[in-house]
Amino acid sequence: MLVISVIARLGVLPSAIVTSYQHLPQTRLLLTSTRQDKSLCTDTSLGVTAQLSMEDELYDTSWTLYFIANTTALYRNFASSDQGSLNGRARQFRDYISSNRPRYEDEEEQEKIGTLRDCTWSRLGKGNTRTARKGIVVSLDYDKTTYKFVFYDDVHANFASLPLLLAKASASLTKKFASFLSETFDVSVNPLRLPPSLLQTTLQSYLQNIRSAFELDDSADTLQFLRPALGSLRLTISFSSLVAPHLRTLEVDVPPETTLQLSRSSTASNISFLQELARHLYNRTGLKIPVLSSSEDGQSVIDGEDAVFRISKIACAAYSLSIDSRIRFMYKAVEGSDKHELVIRKANDGMMGDLIEKATRMGQNG
Numbered sequence: 001m002l003v004i005s006v007i008a009r010l011g012v013l014p015s016a017i018v019t020s021y022q023h024l025p026q027t028r029l030l031l032t033s034t035r036q037d038k039s040l041c042t043d044t045s046l047g048v049t050a051q052l053s054m055e056d057e058l059y060d061t062s063w064t065l066y067f068i069a070n071t072t073a074l075y076r077n078f079a080s081s082d083q084g085s086l087n088g089r090a091r092q093f094r095d096y097i098s099s100n101r102p103r104y105e106d107e108e109e110q111e112k113i114g115t116l117r118d119c120t121w122s123r124l125g126k127g128n129t130r131t132a133r134k135g136i137v138v139s140l141d142y143d144k145t146t147y148k149f150v151f152y153d154d155v156h157a158n159f160a161s162l163p164l165l166l167a168k169a170s171a172s173l174t175k176k177f178a179s180f181l182s183e184t185f186d187v188s189v190n191p192l193r194l195p196p197s198l199l200q201t202t203l204q205s206y207l208q209n210i211r212s213a214f215e216l217d218d219s220a221d222t223l224q225f226l227r228p229a230l231g232s233l234r235l236t237i238s239f240s241s242l243v244a245p246h247l248r249t250l251e252v253d254v255p256p257e258t259t260l261q262l263s264r265s266s267t268a269s270n271i272s273f274l275q276e277l278a279r280h281l282y283n284r285t286g287l288k289i290p291v292l293s294s295s296e297d298g299q300s301v302i303d304g305e306d307a308v309f310r311i312s313k314i315a316c317a318a319y320s321l322s323i324d325s326r327i328r329f330m331y332k333a334v335e336g337s338d339k340h341e342l343v344i345r346k347a348n349d350g351m352m353g354d355l356i357e358k359a360t361r362m363g364q365n366g
Helices: 015-021 073-079 083-098 103-113 171-185 196-213 220-229 256-269 273-285 338-364
Strands: 002-010 046-048 062-069 116-123 135-142 146-152 164-168 188-191 233-239 247-254 291-294 300-303 309-315 319-322 326-329
Touching: 062 171, 062 338, 073 171, 083 116, 083 135, 083 171, 146 338, 164 338, 171 188, 196 256, 196 273, 196 291, 196 309, 196 319, 196 338, 220 256, 220 338, 247 256, 247 273, 256 273, 273 291, 319 338
Parallel strands: none
Antiparallel strands: 002 046, 002 247, 062 164, 062 188, 062 326, 116 135, 135 146, 146 164, 233 247, 233 309, 291 300, 309 319, 319 326
16 A cells, blocks of 8 residues: 655644545644644555766755856856966955955854855865766855855856856855856856746656666665665645635655655656656545646646645655755765665766756856
């Protein structure tokens, strides 16, 4: 039997919501009030029938995604800079962030993160032969923390372009860094908003990368890999407060055994994993989730989605990706045998490639 947990996060619990779930025996609901710190939990179960490698420093860090638009010849020259030129940019940026700052900002920074000890700019993958990705890493080492910015290049472009920027920094430093890039290279830095459709296609690609290495059968070896590598797959579905003021999110939790079985059945049915998941949920519970499918004219559409109903986050033990420009890769998922590590690293790199392509398209559109 396939098992799926459904968690609804609500404000005041409307009777309509209660009624809609009364026909779902053994369903676990976590109902959290926005007015009082209360929750209702009941036990649940819904029956429904190498290659490229990423830098280790990208793991176990929550990154904010940006794209670079209006790239200039000056910026493209920077993208292919040698280490000597990058050292000069590091000195230039360090002077930039310390200039024209109000005194209170210096005092607040000293209290929170301490003194800036070092600022380095270097080529991505330096000294690491496992990675084929190119780019530039900016690292700022403070007494109490380290901030980083990582530029990624598009390997399919005819020239170095660095369309994707990952940021792990405070909001004020990120703003300062964006201003530095704008003033120095005459480019604009913009948040890379990820549409729900991209979250879904990247998940499908991720599972396909894993399928290319494993025959997804019911063998103990496959399950032994999936449990630590993917764990439970969690979909977060968000609702607009204008239409559903009491319902914030709905979370669908899919354990690895169910992921395995649905992945196999979706391949047999020639549909995506999420389409198979949506079909089972709807047939057995009446719950409809917005998933990507193909229309009669071959165009991609999202069934059930409108402006107030969408998948806003997909997460598992290996990664999490959300429409608010956030991504995180978990290092624990790549631990284990060499084969398992290679499979997850390759899948992670494939996802990074999808994000780079998205950033490139956004940058070209300005």
